[in-house]
Amino acid sequence: MRIKIAVGACLLAITLAWQAALPPELGIFPLVDAQGAATGWWQLRQQALYLSGLWSIGLMALAMVLALRLPWLERPLGGMDQVYRLHKWAGISAALTAILHWGADESSDWIKGLWGRAGRPARDAVLPWLTDARGLAKDLGEMAFYLLLAMVAITLLTRLLAYKPWRFLHRAMPLVFLALTLHTVALMPLTFWTLPLGLLMGTLLALGSLAAVWSLAGWIGRARSHTGRIHAVQVLGDGGAAAPIEVICALPASWPSHRAGQFAFVRFDAWEGAHPFTIASAPGSLGTNAQGEQLLRLVIKPLGDYTRTLGRRLQAGQRVDIEGPYGRFDGRGRRRRQQVWVAGGVGITPFLALLEARQPGATPAPSKLQPVQMHYCTRDAATDPLLPRLRTLCAQAQPPVTLTVHGDAQGQRLRPQDLEATPGPLDIWFCGPQGLGDALHAHASGTRPWRLHRESFAMR
Ligand SMILES: Cc1cc2nc3c(=O)[nH]c(=O)nc-3n(C[C@H](O)[C@H](O)[C@H](O)COP(=O)(O)OP(=O)(O)OC[C@H]3O[C@@H](n4cnc5c(N)ncnc54)[C@H](O)[C@@H]3O)c2cc1C
Known part of the structure; x- marks a missing residue:
């Protein structure tokens, strides 16, 4: 609109x-x-x-x-x-x-x-x-x-x-x-x-x-770019070709910090352009390294030519340029509306940060947050490497986040009409594949009192 x-x-x-x-x-x-x-x-x-x-x-x-x-x-x-x-x-x-x-x-x-x-x-x-x-x-x-x-x-x-x-x-x-x-x-x-x-x-x-x-002149975003180092890299799950990697980056004092749910443009190689990745950790949740530099987490899925090579090329100590943070995907809505989070595949990354911000002891302490019904759509709930962590984060979240997992391999595909089981006007926060987002959009734009907030993962 x-x-x-x-x-x-x-x-x-x-x-x-x-x-x-x-x-x-x-x-x-x-x-x-x-x-x-x-x-x-x-x-x-x-x-x-x-x-x-x-x-x-x-x-x-x-x-x-x-x-x-x-x-x-x-x-x-x-x-x-x-x-x-x-x-x-x-x-x-x-x-x-x-x-x-x-x-x-x-x-x-x-x-x-x-x-x-x-x-x-x-x-x-x-x-x-x-x-x-x-x-x-x-x-x-x-x-x-x-x-x-x-x-x-x-x-x-x-x-x-x-x-x-x-x-x-x-x-x-x-x-x-x-x-x-x-x-x-x-x-x-x-x-x-x-x-x-x-x-x-x-x-x-x-x-x-x-x-x-x-x-x-190549000056776009230069004033918001910060040079850091890779602190740690690990391949998650079975380490197979489709396994995501987790990259922990250490950023200099100039990094202005971020809000949970934001993303940044990340450049690991001078010859490769910057790619947008969500910051999959809440501000301060990973603490600092020995030099007192802030740490933040990226979770990257091998979705294309470049990201498929990252798992074997990234190493601790390597330079990383991070421009940002950007975005307003904060998972918060009107008080009188029920908050519903829907994540598909690697679209889970902003929700990981939002969940970390709801953990006991999180700083700043969560304020004005509401309970959430969360739906996570994954190819296979039995092997998904992010799922155990997601379950723990949901179980400890305050205010509570009730998780429903929809595994394709388990025949549990989420249909937009399944959300109708949640009563009242809904604020739906969606991040995931285009097809599911479009289906939710088509369903939400009917007569239902739903409002869809969508983080678009495509920039072309
Ligand atoms: C706001 C936002 C947040 C994202 N967060 C995550 C995340 O947390 N984890 C994750 O795994 N992926 C995330 N993505 C998707 C990620 O940026 C792409 O998967 C990645 O850039 C693909 O690069 P590639 O060269 O391997 O793929 P390619 O095969 O070259 O391209 C596949 C698609 O990725 C997109 N893409 C590729 N390069 C760029 C670029 N430089 N800038 C913008 N889009 C590009 C294009 O839509 C392209 O069609 C996010 C995307 C956006 C827009």
Whole structure:
């Protein structure tokens, strides 16, 4: 909902500002006059071209700013995973409105073919120092448009390109944005640079360009990055190919600590990008090492090409760069609602931290917490290496956490309707596979008084 509101608000603000910049009489009607001149169609095309272009570059600027991972955006948007979702939807909407812009541009051939050139308005005056850059700006815009479409297509059709090469290509987006900024500045009519549209577009283009340069320079998240060491690594369970690893990291005094349920971007190798992992321990629960450095736990499942290699490559003493913490997945809801936690697979990690924060002697002492009904979905409850610890944490949690385990191998798959056995309005906190999350979302969005809080584990 917040994502639709944010994209809608951006489009509305640009539309209102554009409307304020229009002359009182646009001359759209009649579309074709008595002499057969398509003056109205030409005017319509012109304004559609401008408005769709403003929408597209405005949304791209929003996407660029969101890519900066600004922590103060987490509160209004509901967490950094939601900031990323908005970034993605702003990018998709920018591509869709760019298609409209391209369609409006191409429509000149159809109008010409049907009614001829008569009635076509003269070119609008642009910023005087960019009058000669018109041709270059148009070519740049067209190239950047094709690149933008290709990028959005490979983002959505995940099978077309694996995550790593996609991520590498995605780094070129700031260049596409800068090219489109030049296109906009060179071709936007001089009259649009007056208030309020000029101020709005000037601000969006300036912020977006700053964000693009920041991103190209590799400065995103640098101020929130802390260099630590791996304190200990162990493979959990049977040590098989699918076994998760537990990595304990020692962090310097500069680490601002975290809240249970948050995640961080973690880089073990200089050549590999940072990966997001939940901090699977409550603040202070692991104490400090001999040097007085804070310890925190990551539990990493070998879900992909890189994480599959970590078990044999990570060693105590190795450097680790941790950027964060981020996220607002705190497992707390309204007092009058029953709290329900649903974890699937490695989605258990934020709940491990939330459970540690409820243990006797936890600092700070838990306050204003409510009892919880917890559901844990696992492939095989008989061999799951995290389950014994989870049972202990639930048994000792204060206020209590009642655990129900759903093992696939035991034929105990959780269905959303199973949650109806819990009476009253529910606050459901979910972290796990996309399919289960979507099923819960579909069920919760009916007439039930349920509210679903979902930590998204996908950032593409
Ligand atoms: C907020 C959050 C918290 C997470 N917490 C945990 C956790 O506690 N334990 C755990 O095992 N996993 C966690 N994950 C998932 C973990 O980040 C991915 O499994 C891991 O990055 C996969 O990397 P790979 O190269 O092995 O996989 P690949 O095969 O390269 O990619 C598999 C998928 O992982 C995701 N991914 C890969 N690289 C990155 C990256 N650099 N940044 C963002 N996403 C990426 C993409 O969605 C990709 O499609 C979390 C993800 C998010 C977004």
